[in-house]
Amino acid sequence: MIIILKPDAAEAQVDALKEEMAGRGLILQEIQGEETRMIGLAGDTSHLSAEAITRHSFVERVMKVSEPYKLASRKFRPQDTVVEFPGGQKIGGGGLAVIAGPCSVESEEQILSIAREIKLSGAHFLRGGAFKPRSSPYAFQGLGLDGLELLKTAREKTGLPIVTEIMSAEHCGVFARDVDVVQIGARNMQNFPLLREVGNIGKPVLLKRGPSCTLDEMLQAADYILVEGKSPVILCERGIRTFETATRNTLDISAVPALKKRSHLPVVVDPSHGTGHWDFVFPLAMAAVAVGADGLMIEVHNHPEKALCDGQQSITPFLFDRLMQKALKLHEVVSDRGDGKQESHGP
Ligand code: PEP
Ligand code: MN
Numbered sequence: 001m002i003i004i005l006k007p008d009a010a011e012a013q014v015d016a017l018k019e020e021m022a023g024r025g026l027i028l029q030e031i032q033g034e035e036t037r038m039i040g041l042a043g044d045t046s047h048l049s050a051e052a053i054t055r056h057s058f059v060e061r062v063m064k065v066s067e068p069y070k071l072a073s074r075k076f077r078p079q080d081t082v083v084e085f086p087g088g089q090k091i092g093g094g095g096l097a098v099i100a101g102p103c104s105v106e107s108e109e110q111i112l113s114i115a116r117e118i119k120l121s122g123a124h125f126l127r128g129g130a131f132k133p134r135s136s137p138y139a140f141q142g143l144g145l146d147g148l149e150l151l152k153t154a155r156e157k158t159g160l161p162i163v164t165e166i167m168s169a170e171h172c173g174v175f176a177r178d179v180d181v182v183q184i185g186a187r188n189m190q191n192f193p194l195l196r197e198v199g200n201i202g203k204p205v206l207l208k209r210g211p212s213c214t215l216d217e218m219l220q221a222a223d224y225i226l227v228e229g230k231s232p233v234i235l236c237e238r239g240i241r242t243f244e245t246a247t248r249n250t251l252d253i254s255a256v257p258a259l260k261k262r263s264h265l266p267v268v269v270d271p272s273h274g275t276g277h278w279d280f281v282f283p284l285a286m287a288a289v290a291v292g293a294d295g296l297m298i299e300v301h302n303h304p305e306k307a308l309c310d311g312q313q314s315i316t317p318f319l320f321d322r323l324m325q326k327a328l329k330l331h332e333v334v335s336d337r338g339d340g341k342q343e344s345h346g347p
Contacts, residue, residue, distance in 0.1 A: 001041045001048060002031065002063040002075060009037070009058035017056065024048075027227060029076050036060070040077075042070035042227065067262070069219035071226035072233065077264040083204045083232050085161055085180065089124045091204070091234050092266030096331040097295035099163050099181075099206075099268065100320060101127035103310035104140065105147035113302050115154040117317035121324045125181065126151065126160040127297060131167040132309060133187045140308040145174070152178055163206060163297075169197040176201040182231070186210050186238055186273070189221050199228025206234045206268065206297075211241040211249060215258055222265060235259055235267045236297060237288075239274035248276020248313070251284050256291045267292075272299035272313045281315050282323050289330045296327060 005014060018028055021041055031038040041048070050062040065075055082093035091097040100123040105111050115126050130147030132140065143150070151162045161180035166172070167188065175182050181204045188194055189210035198205055205225050209218050222233045237256060239249025251274030259267050269288035271281045285296050301307045301314035315323065 001045045001050065002065060003039045003041070003053060004060040004063065005037045005039070006058050006060045007036070013056070013058045014039075017053075017059075027071070027229075029071065031076060031078070033078060040065075040070065040075070042076070042223070067219075068216060069223045069263075072219040072222040072263045072265055074262060074264050079264060081232060081264045081266060083234055083266060085204075087159060087161060089161060091268065092294045094335060095294070096289060096327060097125065097266075097268070098123045098324060098327070099125040099127050099295060099297040100300045101163075102129075102301045102307065103272075103299050103314065104129040104132050104142050104308055105150050106143070106308050108150050108153065110302065111150050111154045112157060114300055114317065115158045115160060117302070118300055118320060119158045119160055121317070121321040122328070123160065123320075123324065125163050126154055126158065127163040127183075127299075128154075129309070130164050131171070133165070133167060133185045134309070142309075148174065148178060155180075166194070166198060169194050172197050172201055176203060179203060181206050181234070184208060184221075184225075189213055189218065192221075192224055195221055195224035196228060199225040199231050202230045204234060205231045206236050208236045208238050208270070209240065209252075209255070211239070213240070215255060215262065219259075219263055222263070233265050234295075235263070235265050236270055237267065237274070237293075238270040238297075247274075247280065249274055251275055251287075253284075253287050253291055256288065256293050260292060266294040268295035268297055269293040270297040272297070272310070272315075276313045278304065278313055278315050278319075281313065282319070282326075285323055285327055286330055289327050290334050292334070298323065 026041045026043040029040040053062050083091040100118040105128040130142050132142035155162050163181040165183040165185045166175050183206045186208040239251045242250040271284035299314040300320045304311040304314040
């Protein structure tokens with residue numbers, strides 16, 4: 001529910017209403033539109049009477065939000081969310097943020113070598129799994145906390161913030177302290193207790209789309225994190241399961257404009273897991289940039305043929321360098337696409 005206030009609403013009256021709503025256990029978000037001031041209410045609003053609220057003299061009108069997600073909704077926050085980092089990196093806000101690195105951290109030599117190369121090519125973040133969600137219990141499961149230590153060393157040597165997946169709430173403390181972006185993997189997108197815990201970490205969360213989840217379900221998962229009020233969310237399209245077998249997943253390119261229409265959250269695309277083939281990563285990365293993604297997540301390995309995980313979809317640092325240069329050029333061409341503006345009026 002969104003309460004639209006009259007322009008001359010007195011602060012004391014607004015405060016009293018806000019207090020009443022908070023007292024009912026609702027989550028409040030102030031929304032400053034171009035000319036209007038609004039209060040977004042998230043939570044169970046079924047017991048609220050829109051009519052009764054409208055009777056307040058300082059309330060212009062009340063809008064019911066029919067979507068099942070609230071805090072992630074563009075109705076609650078019309079302007080794009082920009083996630084900013086202490087080193088000056090940004091995700092959202094018009095730039096192209098590139099996250100690159102191996103599927104999993106394998107050794108100090110491996111992660112340092114890849115981190116240095118992707119940094120030279122202009123990547124903004126280093127990714128690498130320490131805790132790996134593998135389909136088979138017999139596959140390499142990651143180096144765990146040792147892998148996290150190696151990522152920290154790579155960050156120290158390159159200055160690149162680190163993005164890595166959390167699989168268990170027991171690691172929230174370590175991740176809160178050591179990780180720059182906490183990844184929720186596709187398989188955990190609807191692990192609701194984990195989402196709530198991660199929402200309290202206070203670090204940006206990269207939420208990957210579940211392989212069989214709709215965008216509305218993804219945005220509800222984002223609300224699970226946002227409702228805790230501490231961690232901003234970055235959405236990541238990484239392909240969904242369809243009847244097609246030519247690719248590992250079907251990368252849903254239309255998810256980018258569809259998410260951006262529904263939500264203010266930044267959207268990153270992962271063409272590595274989205275296709276499962278190293279030679280499809282470049283074209284799909286370009287497609288993602290062309291449709292307005294705020295960033296890319298790319299798996300890069302110095303020896304893909306020897307990788308312990310996802311070598312078949314990893315590109316070499318040499319190819320990554322080309323991808324990076326072309327992606328930035330393409331981004332310059334396609335940015336400021338005038339989204340949502342059918343006509344532009346001169347001054
Ligand atoms: C990953 O990023 O390494 C990963 C496991 O991705 P996803 O959760 O999208 O499968
Ligand atoms: Mn992987």
